[in-house]
Amino acid sequence: MTVRTAAPVRWTAVQEHLQDSPLLVAAGGGRPERTPVWFMRQAGRSLPEYLAVREGVPMLESCARPDLVTEITLQPVRRYGVDAAIFYSDIVVPLKAVGVDLDIKPGVGPVIADPVRTAADLQRLRPLEPGDVAYVTEAVRSLVGELGSTPLIGFAGAPFTLATYLVEGGPSKEHARTKALMLGEPELWAGLMSRLAAISAAFLRVQVDAGASAVQLFDSWAGVLPRRLYEEHVAPWSAQVLGALEGRVPRITFGVGTGELLGSMAATGAEVVGVDFRVPLDEAARRAAGKPLQGNLDPAVLLAPWPVVEREVLRVLDEARDLPGHVFNLGHGVLPASDPDVLRRVVELVHERTGTTAG
Numbered sequence: 001m002t003v004r005t006a007a008p009v010r011w012t013a014v015q016e017h018l019q020d021s022p023l024l025v026a027a028g029g030g031r032p033e034r035t036p037v038w039f040m041r042q043a044g045r046s047l048p049e050y051l052a053v054r055e056g057v058p059m060l061e062s063c064a065r066p067d068l069v070t071e072i073t074l075q076p077v078r079r080y081g082v083d084a085a086i087f088y089s090d091i092v093v094p095l096k097a098v099g100v101d102l103d104i105k106p107g108v109g110p111v112i113a114d115p116v117r118t119a120a121d122l123q124r125l126r127p128l129e130p131g132d133v134a135y136v137t138e139a140v141r142s143l144v145g146e147l148g149s150t151p152l153i154g155f156a157g158a159p160f161t162l163a164t165y166l167v168e169g170g171p172s173k174e175h176a177r178t179k180a181l182m183l184g185e186p187e188l189w190a191g192l193m194s195r196l197a198a199i200s201a202a203f204l205r206v207q208v209d210a211g212a213s214a215v216q217l218f219d220s221w222a223g224v225l226p227r228r229l230y231e232e233h234v235a236p237w238s239a240q241v242l243g244a245l246e247g248r249v250p251r252i253t254f255g256v257g258t259g260e261l262l263g264s265m266a267a268t269g270a271e272v273v274g275v276d277f278r279v280p281l282d283e284a285a286r287r288a289a290g291k292p293l294q295g296n297l298d299p300a301v302l303l304a305p306w307p308v309v310e311r312e313v314l315r316v317l318d319e320a321r322d323l324p325g326h327v328f329n330l331g332h333g334v335l336p337a338s339d340p341d342v343l344r345r346v347v348e349l350v351h352e353r354t355g356t357t358a359g
């Protein structure tokens, strides 16, 4: 027998039959029938069926084909029995859609042909219109029909994380040019963030309007900033993006290495704060203003023998036991070398240990 506890929050853009799904209940601070679990980067290179579908199709091309997006988004739901699907796309898709010349290089990441570094460069970042990403609307609609009782998470890159790619011209470790621009030309920086916030919010709105029932804002690289700079030059723009969806769907925020920023990230308005694997969830809860948390199994643990994986999953669940809400996830994305069967067993284990029928 499953005991359903009604969601304490009703989200205005969420279909009735999804309001009481474990993800939405946990995000609203209620008690779900079991701890919801999904994995960042659950669709992708660790799945043979993904590699088969992607054969000969470049990444960005695959994102613009609703048939492929639908299939790839559903693959991990079928295989793992996760409690949410995450829309198959990329944080740079809306930038490409407004005309930025970029590509995603396999094994490297997004590469920008002409980096954005001057006031004149900003002109290239025009607002995103829903018609620019009609294929996203089409794919989300088709997915929502196929997913039934499983919620679809839409996502976008946060302005800072998008800015790192645009300013550096590609992936970087230090984000030195980005920080130099932020500090050296604060007005130009604000102009850049303002345009990116509008694009990011529009991309999320398109997904929610088409039926996504939660969103995650990837503030992935914000952890390279001290709190002072994050609060002054980044948080207001992330808050603006999240504010565009207030009350419509639950909002999750996430970044890597953000242990020092959890309180400030919680203050940007998200209902759920994602935590990477560096900070235990009980400690993270003290930093994140008592909000529901998402995380935080180290993705590297999945490469260890099963007894180690099991022990670590149980540790995460134990550290989460007093949280106002917990969405089980990894502390960052699934590594390509992960065995899909281990992911499936993790989902099973979390469900077994947290379900209302669990002994």
Ligand SMILES: Cc1c2[nH]c(c1CCC(=O)O)Cc1[nH]c(c(CCC(=O)O)c1C)Cc1[nH]c(c(CCC(=O)O)c1C)Cc1[nH]c(c(C)c1CCC(=O)O)C2
Residues within 6 Å of the ligand: 039, 040, 041, 042, 043, 044, 045, 059, 086, 087, 088, 089, 090, 091, 092, 104, 105, 106, 107, 108, 109, 110, 155, 171, 218, 220, 333
């Ligand atoms: C920083 C960032 C990007 N993209 C994303 C982020 C934020 C997440 C994070 O913090 O890691 C977000 C993202 N990218 C992708 C998804 C799809 C949904 C999912 O999580 O399964 C999501 C949510 C698909 C993808 N995005 C990418 C792939 C791999 C490309 C391929 O399979 O050819 C996938 C499935 C490419 C990509 N795109 C990006 C990178 C760094 C890479 C990796 C490059 C590589 O190692 O090959 C930019």
